[in-house]
Amino acid sequence: MKALLWQGVNELSVGEVPDPTMRNEQDAIIRVRKTVTCGSDLHLLGGYIPFMERGDVLGHEFLGEVVEVGPQVRKHKVGDRVVVCSFVSCGRCWYCQQQQYSLCDNGNTNPAITENVWGFAPGGCYGYSHALGGFAGSHAEYIRVPYADQGAFTVPDGVSDERALFASDAAPTGWMGADLGGVKAGDVVAVWGAGGVGQMAARAAVLLGAERVIIIDRFANRLQMAEKYLGVEALNYQTQDVGSELLERSGGRGPDVCIEAVGMESHSTGPQYLYDQVKQQLRLESDRPIAAREAIYHCRKGGSVFLLGVYANLVDKFPLGAVMNKGLTLRGAQQHGHRYIPMLLERMARGELVTEHLATHTMPLDEAPQGYNMFKNKLDGCVRAVFEPA
Amino acid sequence: MKALVKAAVVTLGGLVLRRFLLPSGRHGPWQQAPLTRREPRWHVVTVNPARDELTPDSPLPEPLAGLGDAVDVRIRRAAGDRGIELAVRLRDGAQSPVTAGARRLAGRDPNQAIRAALREAKQLLETGEVLHPDFPPTTQPTVVNKPLQMATRQGRREGRL
Ligand SMILES: NC(=O)c1ccc[n+]([C@@H]2O[C@H](COP(=O)([O-])OP(=O)(O)OC[C@H]3O[C@@H](n4cnc5c(N)ncnc54)[C@H](O)[C@@H]3O)[C@@H](O)[C@H]2O)c1
Ligand SMILES: [Zn+2]
Ligand SMILES: [Zn+2]
Numbered sequence: 428m429k430a431l432l433w434q435g436v437n438e439l440s441v442g443e444v445p446d447p448t449m450r451n452e453q454d455a456i457i458r459v460r461k462t463v464t465c466g467s468d469l470h471l472l473g474g475y476i477p478f479m480e481r482g483d484v485l486g487h488e489f490l491g492e493v494v495e496v497g498p499q500v501r502k503h504k505v506g507d508r509v510v511v512c513s514f515v516s517c518g519r520c521w522y523c524q525q526q527q528y529s530l531c532d533n534g535n536t537n538p539a540i541t542e543n544v545w546g547f548a549p550g551g552c553y554g555y556s557h558a559l560g561g562f563a564g565s566h567a568e569y570i571r572v573p574y575a576d577q578g579a580f581t582v583p584d585g586v587s588d589e590r591a592l593f594a595s596d597a598a599p600t601g602w603m604g605a606d607l608g609g610v611k612a613g614d615v616v617a618v619w620g621a622g623g624v625g626q627m628a629a630r631a632a633v634l635l636g637a638e639r640v641i642i643i644d645r646f647a648n649r650l651q652m653a654e655k656y657l658g659v660e661a662l663n664y665q666t667q668d669v670g671s672e673l674l675e676r677s678g679g680r681g682p683d684v685c686i687e688a689v690g691m692e693s694h695s696t697g698p699q700y701l702y703d704q705v706k707q708q709l710r711l712e713s714d715r716p717i718a719a720r721e722a723i724y725h726c727r728k729g730g731s732v733f734l735l736g737v738y739a740n741l742v743d744k745f746p747l748g749a750v751m752n753k754g755l756t757l758r759g760a761q762q763h764g765h766r767y768i769p770m771l772l773e774r775m776a777r778g779e780l781v782t783e784h785l786a787t788h789t790m791p792l793d794e795a796p797q798g799y800n801m802f803k804n805k806l807d808g809c810v811r812a813v814f815e816p817a
Numbered sequence: 818m819k820a821l822v823k824a825a826v827v828t829l830g831g832l833v834l835r836r837f838l839l840p841s842g843r844h845g846p847w848q849q850a851p852l853t854r855r856e857p858r859w860h861v862v863t864v865n866p867a868r869d870e871l872t873p874d875s876p877l878p879e880p881l882a883g884l885g886d887a888v889d890v891r892i893r894r895a896a897g898d899r900g901i902e903l904a905v906r907l908r909d910g911a912q913s914p915v916t917a918g919a920r921r922l923a924g925r926d927p928n929q930a931i932r933a934a935l936r937e938a939k940q941l942l943e944t945g946e947v948l949h950p951d952f953p954p955t956t957q958p959t960v961v962n963k964p965l966q967m968a969t970r971q972g973r974r975e976g977r978l
Contacts, residue, residue, distance in 0.1 A: 435961075480956040
């Protein structure tokens, strides 16, 4: 079958690979209808997560049709239209029962890599390197879905492919940031990053009752999109002063909840950008945590900071003093999608959650390398590139 | 699913596994005696008790039973409704760090087998199957890939447990 392959740092190609096969009785094989780029892929593409092999299939956010089910699959049958959570979780270990699905004990076939790096292993993720299980990704004609009853969700008839696609990853990730970040009615919420994840976090904060939601980025098109489709306020960190703006817009208190949806390749206008880039290139730090630093600094006393952006390992100049002395709650997680996807699909059906505006560019899988180039370099207003393998 | 699990466990029959059901204690796995330096370390996993057939008296799942009498196995209920703790250690396997290191490099460290068996036993008990990686692989072997492929192979067995 045809698939988008990682060939090396910043090198992608479309090529032929063997079709996936059923490996477990709870597997399903899905024919991919739509599969989309995610900011997380950029970290793999740029070589910041050094566990990719030449020939690995990228992609973890997808929707498709069930074409084969194992004998132990109960919920799904051939022909079902499903959206699949990007994380592979068993649904039955202690973590899954606590609804912390991305921490699943049984979803990663290579747990020792992350156990050694982080102390314990989270679950697996499609197309997300051998550290997260080595599962082939979704930028392909077909994909194997383990624990299909847990990971695949039937899309209600009233929800289009275009909208439901984002229930795989961007929407549940954003929702988790607002939910576990503790957003309550009347809160002021600031979101760093107006990519797909930040936009979904901002919308979740609105739906959870926040009084004001402010989204921060430097790309005018992304900020305008957020104002238009999500009903939130924009803040451009290149033309406005983030600290003063946030104080002014929060009655001098600072935001109650700060959600960071940028990750380890954060950008900045200040001198710290150069500092972090140099250290990252020299491998003296693995991640640039610029937005995380800001979120911690600007958060109100006793407030909550949620890290949705992906970090691989070590950061430098981390403001632990602010965390401790301001009594902050600092949390992060890979998305616990299974917890939110059914509810998000219902909200999509009711029109409360729209996502299709994120898909600024849709193209055949053959053009995926160009799609990634646009997405990575934010060309032509690209927010998400969607690929159609068929 | 239950049948699957049942099939995956074997009755202990002639195997001479030493199994204890102990309450709690201060030292590794739940013994009162102080840990001596030369004793092999216990490897422990906690299994979620969703399946009612899993009790301290259940037969051991196949991957653990397969280790035969080379190991001690202990089982107890975990505190706070967290399931069952399964603890395994090499019976007389105390090794000098040097021998242990050499065996590990050669992929013949019996502790690796224990870790793999514990992980697989947990998966069988919790989900009814051992999750397999995708096959056939889509990757091509290259010089750069080699260390990572080795790490991945190791990754199925080793790690912290
Ligand atoms: N936790 C999870 O489960 C999960 C799931 C999906 C994605 N992610 C992560 O979320 C992050 C965002 O993903 P995305 O798909 O939206 O990526 P994206 O690249 O589309 O968007 C990131 C945005 O952050 C902006 N940005 C960069 N530096 C900034 C700064 N200092 N302040 C404010 N904005 C800044 C960029 O301009 C860009 O618009 C990534 O790190 C991704 O890996 C996490
Ligand atoms: Zn993603
Ligand atoms: Zn699980």
